[in-house]
Amino acid sequence: MKFGKVIGSVVCTQKDASLEGVKLLVIQPLTRELEPRGSAYIAADAVGQAGIGQIVSIVFSADATQAFPQPRIPVDASIVGLVDEHTVTQLTEGT
Numbered sequence: 001m002k003f004g005k006v007i008g009s010v011v012c013t014q015k016d017a018s019l020e021g022v023k024l025l026v027i028q029p030l031t032r033e034l035e036p037r038g039s040a041y042i043a044a045d046a047v048g049q050a051g052i053g054q055i056v057s058i059v060f061s062a063d064a065t066q067a068f069p070q071p072r073i074p075v076d077a078s079i080v081g082l083v084d085e086h087t088v089t090q091l092t093e094g095t
Contacts, residue, residue, distance in 0.1 A: 003030045003083065006054050010042055018073045025050055025079065027058060033088050043077035044068070050079050057081035 008026035012019075023045040029038040034055065043058050046067035050056050056079045059067060064078035 001057050001059050001080070003034060004028055004043070004056055004058050005030060005036070006050050006052050006056060006079075007040060008052065016074050018070050019044070019075075022046075022068070022073075023048065023050070025052075027056070027077070027079075030055070034086060041077060043079050044073070044075040046078045046080050047082060050082060055083040055086065057083065 004027035006025050007028045010024040010026065012024065024042055025045055026040050027043045028036050028040050031037045043056075044064070044067075058064075058077055059080050060077050064075050065073050067078040067080050068075075
């Protein structure tokens with residue numbers, strides 16, 4: 001599981017029938033310190049409540065497909081949680 005920030009949404013005129021009603025969102029990956037890092041990617045919103053600006057938890061590959069009740073949904077990344085609050089503590093060397 002990784003963390004990301006929702007930075008946009010995707011609108012499709014045609015998509016696989018098993019994705020009907022599933023929001024597709026653009027995710028900016030975040031580091032452990034919740035800083036932006038890497039290229040954005042698309043994730044399916046398995047919780048159905050993620051919105052732009054929110055920090056979310058994401059799973060990939062086979063875990064991403066299991067986040068939905070439909071069998072064999074064609075996704076590589078799924079949003080499985082919304083982060084309500086976070087705290088980042090900087091550790092010093094040797095601790």
